[in-house]
Amino acid sequence: MKISFPHMGNVYVALKAVFEDLGVTVIPPPKCSKNTLELGMRHSPEQICIPFKITLGNYMESIAQGADTLFMWGGCDACRISYYHMLQEEILKELGYQIEMICGEPFKSLMEIKNFLQKLKKVAGDNHYGRIFAAFMKAVKILNDIDHLDEIFCQVRARETESGRTDRLYQEFEDGIAKINGSTETLQWISHIEGKLKNISIDPHREVLKVGIVGEIYTVVEPFINLNIIQKLGNMGVEVHRSVVASEFIREQLDFLPFIHSEKEEVHRAAEPYINLEIGGHARHTVGNAVRYYEKNYDGVIHLLPFTCMPEIVAQSVLKSIEEEKDLPILKLVLDEMTGEAGYHTRLEAFIELLWRRREKTNEEEVLSWN
Numbered sequence: 001m002k003i004s005f006p007h008m009g010n011v012y013v014a015l016k017a018v019f020e021d022l023g024v025t026v027i028p029p030p031k032c033s034k035n036t037l038e039l040g041m042r043h044s045p046e047q048i049c050i051p052f053k054i055t056l057g058n059y060m061e062s063i064a065q066g067a068d069t070l071f072m073w074g075g076c077d078a079c080r081i082s083y084y085h086m087l088q089e090e091i092l093k094e095l096g097y098q099i100e101m102i103c104g105e106p107f108k109s110l111m112e113i114k115n116f117l118q119k120l121k122k123v124a125g126d127n128h129y130g131r132i133f134a135a136f137m138k139a140v141k142i143l144n145d146i147d148h149l150d151e152i153f154c155q156v157r158a159r160e161t162e163s164g165r166t167d168r169l170y171q172e173f174e175d176g177i178a179k180i181n182g183s184t185e186t187l188q189w190i191s192h193i194e195g196k197l198k199n200i201s202i203d204p205h206r207e208v209l210k211v212g213i214v215g216e217i218y219t220v221v222e223p224f225i226n227l228n229i230i231q232k233l234g235n236m237g238v239e240v241h242r243s244v245v246a247s248e249f250i251r252e253q254l255d256f257l258p259f260i261h262s263e264k265e266e267v268h269r270a271a272e273p274y275i276n277l278e279i280g281g282h283a284r285h286t287v288g289n290a291v292r293y294y295e296k297n298y299d300g301v302i303h304l305l306p307f308t309c310m311p312e313i314v315a316q317s318v319l320k321s322i323e324e325e326k327d328l329p330i331l332k333l334v335l336d337e338m339t340g341e342a343g344y345h346t347r348l349e350a351f352i353e354l355l356w357r358r359r360e361k362t363n364e365e366e367v368l369s370w371n
Contacts (some may be wrong), residue, residue, distance in 0.1 A: 002025045003026055006029065006072065007031065008246070009246060013153050014056055022091070022135055051225070052087075068098065117132050141183075145187060151241070157235065170192065207359075212298045213229070213242045213280065213304060216305050236348075243293075267285050270289065275314075275318055284310035286303065290328070303332045333347070
């Protein structure tokens, strides 16, 4: 049995480690590329959202390398991702691929965790449930550690004194992941890279902008679909914070456990004046986190969403009210296979220039008030 899974940011790091701990042969898909997207587009329904197309392309590239078992994460409430695995399995089998699809559904009770462990048992062979659960918990820790590492990368990148040093270290991190095996080595490698990252020379007094990223989780965390927006902004002197990441998504699924805490209640409370019910995907989080970024004095917010994503389209209409009421600049970027990098980059540059001008104006007004 050879297992693979789609890319979604650094989630693959945790999945690779947990399956290796269980003695399963892992075939990680190649990094998302134009070829990945073209493969997925060729066999996807025309109006389906772009995450579906890219993840289908991931599967096809993995199968070409020998994968026969595919893992897919579950959805979040009323979102089409809940049906990805069923439709993708049907498409792949119609194409003649002999594969087995395993889907991890959202956790809302101990019974659903048990059901998930039973699914893992299909690929875990002789491993007992205790070892499977331990591997699962190590994967959760890896997600926590890697998202924390990404936050440090964002802080350092915007302040580095040697241009490009942070990006080179990030490439070193990714290259190393491909060579190591299991959760113990993975956690050690993350710790090693964090140590090197903290040794990068920074200018602690440099004035930087702070921008929050909200939106649908796949477009927020997968660099291929968002055209490396985190790296681009960091190299423009912007400290970026992502409102939705894989570790927080898992914490929200497990927060019925007494030792797990997520920020879901705080986010929902912030969103309540504008939207007080779940409408699918991460729409409620998009609204709530935009408000929270305003409360934390961020300079601006960028809203990322896939074309045709209904929950985020609803959220975007609400964000207009937040932008006007709170005087918070919000840039909307709709992403699909037709997104052009040149125009995308131009819009980012214009938005950041706007934020710098607002910052300068605020500074001038503060000086005048002191006088």
